[in-house]
Amino acid sequence: ASCGIGAAISRQLAAAGAKVAMAARRENLLKEIQDEISKEGGVALAVRCDVKNRAGVKELIQYTERTLGPVDILVNNAGYWAFRCMKNLHEEEWDEQVDVNVKGLLNCIGAVISGMCERKSGHIVNMSSDCVKQPFVGLAVYAGSKYFLEGMSRTLRQEVCKDGVRVTCVQPGDVDTPGAVKTLMTLEDEQCKALYSYPHPALEPEVIAQAVLYAVAQPDHVAVNEILVEPRECPL
Ligand SMILES: NC(=O)C1=CN([C@@H]2O[C@H](COP(=O)(O)OP(=O)(O)OC[C@H]3O[C@@H](n4cnc5c(N)ncnc54)[C@H](OP(=O)(O)O)[C@@H]3O)[C@@H](O)[C@H]2O)C=CC1
Numbered sequence: 001a002s003c004g005i006g007a008a009i010s011r012q013l014a015a016a017g018a019k020v021a022m023a024a025r026r027e028n029l030l031k032e033i034q035d036e037i038s039k040e041g042g043v044a045l046a047v048r049c050d051v052k053n054r055a056g057v058k059e060l061i062q063y064t065e066r067t068l069g070p071v072d073i074l075v076n077n078a079g080y081w082a083f084r085c086m087k088n089l090h091e092e093e094w095d096e097q098v099d100v101n102v103k104g105l106l107n108c109i110g111a112v113i114s115g116m117c118e119r120k121s122g123h124i125v126n127m128s129s130d131c132v133k134q135p136f137v138g139l140a141v142y143a144g145s146k147y148f149l150e151g152m153s154r155t156l157r158q159e160v161c162k163d164g165v166r167v168t169c170v171q172p173g174d175v176d177t178p179g180a181v182k183t184l185m186t187l188e189d190e191q192c193k194a195l196y197s198y199p200h201p202a203l204e205p206e207v208i209a210q211a212v213l214y215a216v217a218q219p220d221h222v223a224v225n226e227i228l229v230e231p232r233e234c235p236l
Pocket residue numbers: 001002003004005006023024025026027049050051052076077078079080081100104127128129130171172173174175176177178179180
């Protein structure tokens with residue numbers, strides 16, 4: 001939650017009255033967001049955590065529950081991507097996408113799901129992508145990781161709906177974030193350059209945060225299972 005969509009979600013959830021625990025590797029950025037939230041009268045914790053570290057994620061959740069109480073909402077937002085064609089064999093980036101987007105997701109869900117089922121209440125929000133609706137050149141491995149997220153979410157939803165737990169997938173189109181800027185500035189494959197090296201409409205991170213807020217603010221019996229949000233000028 002140190003920048004981009006995660007930071008916007010933290011700010012909006014805190015403004016809506018949630019006590020927010022924010023996790024990322026760059027603790028200094030988290031502290032700045034924590035200060036902003038506190039100045040606005042909200043409650044936020046900033047905890048350094050790498051979602052790839054399962055034990056670290058469990059410690060994050062234990063610390064959060066000791067400090068703020070049980071986790072009612074888990075937002076799995078941490079994600080990594082780069083526009084690279086598979087033939088160029090950026091295998092370390094493939095690993096990073098699997099480690100963060102797939103294994104990191106599982107680490108976070110694994111740290112909260114039993115507690116939510118025991119308490120008969122909880123909401124898991126998973127940050128997916130519009131790439132699960134349409135292929136984008138350069139995002140093959142990333143799309144695979146988000147297809148995992150979607151398939152896991154659909155099945156988990158079946159398993160936990162009777163335990164009072166909801167699972168929402170948010171599918172953003174292009175959003176103007178530090179991660180998006182970085183990946184668009186480091187295009188190296190000619191096919192990707194031809195497709196993506198031009199200004200194109202992108203959403204503000206706050207728009208995606210509003211979608212999250214909408215999903216988690218519904219009455220208990222209402223499940224917003226999927227939300228696809230795109231710039232108007234870029235329909236699929
Ligand atoms: N921007 C876009 O166009 C779209 C984004 N998405 C998805 O939205 C999510 C957020 O993306 P966006 O805000 O754009 O990305 P950014 O790169 O701007 O931000 C990513 C956030 O994830 C955190 N993060 C990354 N790796 C880890 C890790 N190993 N452990 C803990 N935190 C981590 C980063 O914190 P830190 O580096 O400090 O650890 C940072 O706060 C991602 O899942 C992405 O796939 C989906 C569709 C479109």
